[in-house]
Amino acid sequence: MPNVIEVDNLSTLFETEEGTVKAVDGVSFRVREGETVCIVGESGCGKSVTAMSIMGLVEGTSGKVTGDRVGFGDRDLLRIDRNELRTIRGHEIAMIFQEPMTSLNPVLTIGEQLMEPPREHLRMSRKAARQQAIKLIERVGIPRAEQIFASYPHELSGGMLQRIMIAMAISCGPKLLIADEPTTALDVTIQAQILDMLRELKEETGMSILLITHDLGVVAEMADYVIVMYSGKIVEEGEVSELFAHPRHPYTQGLLRSKPILGQRLERLYSIPGQVPDPLSLTPSCYFHDRCAHCLDICTRREPELKTLEGGQKVACWLYETAEVEARG
Amino acid sequence: MSTIPATGRTEADRRSSARKRPSLWRQSLRRLMKNKLAVSGLVFLAFMFLICFLGPLFSPYADNKINTTIMNHAPYAKHWLGTDLLGRDVLTRLLQAGRISLTVGITSMLLSVFIGSLLGAIAGYYRGVVDQVILRFADLLLTVPNLPILFIFGALLSEWKVPTEYRMYMVMLMLSFVGWPGLARLIRGQMLSLREREFMQAATVLGLRDRRKLVHHLLPNLFPLIIVVATLNIGGAILSESVLSFFGLGVMPPTPTWGNMIDAANTIIDFEKHPWLWIPPGVSIFLTVIAINIFGDGLRDVLDPKQKK
Numbered sequence: 071m072p073n074v075i076e077v078d079n080l081s082t083l084f085e086t087e088e089g090t091v092k093a094v095d096g097v098s099f100r101v102r103e104g105e106t107v108c109i110v111g112e113s114g115c116g117k118s119v120t121a122m123s124i125m126g127l128v129e130g131t132s133g134k135v136t137g138d139r140v141g142f143g144d145r146d147l148l149r150i151d152r153n154e155l156r157t158i159r160g161h162e163i164a165m166i167f168q169e170p171m172t173s174l175n176p177v178l179t180i181g182e183q184l185m186e187p188p189r190e191h192l193r194m195s196r197k198a199a200r201q202q203a204i205k206l207i208e209r210v211g212i213p214r215a216e217q218i219f220a221s222y223p224h225e226l227s228g229g230m231l232q233r234i235m236i237a238m239a240i241s242c243g244p245k246l247l248i249a250d251e252p253t254t255a256l257d258v259t260i261q262a263q264i265l266d267m268l269r270e271l272k273e274e275t276g277m278s279i280l281l282i283t284h285d286l287g288v289v290a291e292m293a294d295y296v297i298v299m300y301s302g303k304i305v306e307e308g309e310v311s312e313l314f315a316h317p318r319h320p321y322t323q324g325l326l327r328s329k330p331i332l333g334q335r336l337e338r339l340y341s342i343p344g345q346v347p348d349p350l351s352l353t354p355s356c357y358f359h360d361r362c363a364h365c366l367d368i369c370t371r372r373e374p375e376l377k378t379l380e381g382g383q384k385v386a387c388w389l390y391e392t393a394e395v396e397a398r399g
Numbered sequence: 400m401s402t403i404p405a406t407g408r409t410e411a412d413r414r415s416s417a418r419k420r421p422s423l424w425r426q427s428l429r430r431l432m433k434n435k436l437a438v439s440g441l442v443f444l445a446f447m448f449l450i451c452f453l454g455p456l457f458s459p460y461a462d463n464k465i466n467t468t469i470m471n472h473a474p475y476a477k478h479w480l481g482t483d484l485l486g487r488d489v490l491t492r493l494l495q496a497g498r499i500s501l502t503v504g505i506t507s508m509l510l511s512v513f514i515g516s517l518l519g520a521i522a523g524y525y526r527g528v529v530d531q532v533i534l535r536f537a538d539l540l541l542t543v544p545n546l547p548i549l550f551i552f553g554a555l556l557s558e559w560k561v562p563t564e565y566r567m568y569m570v571m572l573m574l575s576f577v578g579w580p581g582l583a584r585l586i587r588g589q590m591l592s593l594r595e596r597e598f599m600q601a602a603t604v605l606g607l608r609d610r611r612k613l614v615h616h617l618l619p620n621l622f623p624l625i626i627v628v629a630t631l632n633i634g635g636a637i638l639s640e641s642v643l644s645f646f647g648l649g650v651m652p653p654t655p656t657w658g659n660m661i662d663a664a665n666t667i668i669d670f671e672k673h674p675w676l677w678i679p680p681g682v683s684i685f686l687t688v689i690a691i692n693i694f695g696d697g698l699r700d701v702l703d704p705k706q707k708k
Contacts, residue, residue, distance in 0.1 A: 127600065127604070156606045157606060159604055159606035160604060160605035161606055164604070164605075165604040167597060167600070172596065172597040172598060173598055173601040174601070176598070177619040177622075178615075178616070178619065186607060187605045187606065187607075190606060191606060
């Protein structure tokens with residue numbers, strides 16, 4: 071299947087007073103048509119910044135995006151002019167955020183906000199946009215659509231607002247939906263409903279989803295393909311079933327071990343020892359080496375590259391390049 | 400009360416219930432109505448407007464009619480507030496003056512709010528060079544006290560012999576010229592914090608145009624602040640106009656304003672012997688400005704609770 075988006079060697083730097091932080095460091099991946107790709111990793115690993123860089127939201131902050139290419143169709147999102155980017159946002163690529171409560175304008179009604187993207191991008195008439203908005207509210211599973219249309223955001227619950235955000239995102243029939251931790255702020259039952267709905271919508275419209283999360287449960291439920299990020303780099307990626315069955319990178323193994331298992335009661339959940347390294351003092355090495363149980367000498371001196379293993383899974387770890395390791399000592 | 404079965408409701412029912420939801424404005428209005436002090440201020444202002452704009456129509460002494468047989472006469476049945484130096488009816492002049500003072504206050508407020516919010520919003524939204532230019536200009540005006548600037552302008556107007564009938568409009572322009580920087584700064588500050596809010600990032604992601612984001616998303620968030628400042632500004636503008644007219648640099652007689660009516664009575668004889676000449680305009684200024692400020696404070700409590708104290 072053709073690729074919807076191709077990210078090549080994307081890096082995002084933030085200038086801070088203490089020095090330059092490489093929040094995203096040479097990340098490459100692709101999302102195919104109708105596919106759900108999940109980016110997982112703990113807080114601060116650069117997964118959200120990756121999404122923001124693709125959408126051109128880093129511009130205007132202290133950050134700077136460099137990279138070979140972010141291909142979307144025949145366009146390169148890194149080198150496109152502002153106005154053209156604007157016509158892609160909300161139209162061909164839509165995005166939803168973690169906090170539905172603050173993502174809607176408090177002084178405008180749900181209806182007004184829901185009508186905006188189709189009126190802007192599809193040049194829909196007010197009447198048509200209104201009809202579509204009502205239909206969308208019903209489509210995302212909220213009853214009394216007419217009443218909700220006239221409500222203000224503060225009158226709705228978090229779960230309802232996230233549904234509204236999703237309705238807004240799909241209102242122009244995007245090819246790609248970027249969902250940045252869409253269920254983190256919601257309670258568990260609502261989470262499941264929202265995820266089910268996203269999956270249904272994907273089946274229905276054939277759009278692709280780039281889902282960013284730290285929740286492996288969400289990954290297992292949603293993903294076709296998984297990308298594991300650590301300290302701004304991709305450490306492992308692969309098909310979801312393969313990756314869950316045979317995690318290769320020690321970090322992925324640790325992540326999967328720290329997941330609670332239903333029906334099993336433990337005193338304490340497993341957690342990976344140590345902490346994420348300070349992004350200001352990174353030296354050429356595997357950034358995971360000081361937390362890794364299998365750390366080799368070379369891990370502290372050189373960065374491993376992302377290598378494809380047989381079966382298609384990719385991993386950036388010296389343990390899987392033993393031949394090379396032995397050769398160099 | 401019995402519960403209404405959900406299936407029993409028709410489409411029309413649902414539509415009407417959708418319409419009846421109280422809007423944010425109506426909710427604010429309801430809260431404002433609970434504030435007795437603010438309501439009394441509003442009632443007084445409404446009363447002031449009515450008698451100033453309608454009162455002179457019923458007066459037999461309109462158009463500065465001079466009657467030299469009853470100069471400086473104390474209040475009596477035919478002239479409720481007495482007559483002035485030229486035998487004109489003080490009450491009629493007081494109401495006509497109120498018309499001018501209120502008009503000047505409101506017009507210059509509208510103009511300064513327009514300039515102030517436009518420039519403030521642009522400065523806060525675009526930041527960078529635009530922000531610096533606008534801000535430095537506002538600072539320049541803020542560093543010099545308003546009255547000296549107004550005095551210079553007033554003196555220039557007299558020097559250039561601007562016809563009396565145009566002076567009122569010039570005074571409006573002058574007042575709005577010195578009135579906008581404060582508001583511009585306030586709006587800019589709000590804008591800086593609003594533009595970083597998550598819903599603005601969401602609006603960006605939806606691919607909305609800058610103008611749409613500014614006018615449709617940000618401005619409504621600023622309305623409460625603008626309305627409050629605007630209301631309080633009217634009081635300030637009325638005071639400034641009175642001060643200017645008192646010093647003979649604002650609106651010129653024979654066009655009456657509360658300020659130049661007091662000015663006309665500023666000799667020791669008038670002060671001691673003819674108090675009906677200066678007490679009514681003085682009291683009018685005092686009460687009107689107080690009413691505006693009370694009402695403005697009430698509005699602030701309702702629309703902008705964060706700013707309290």
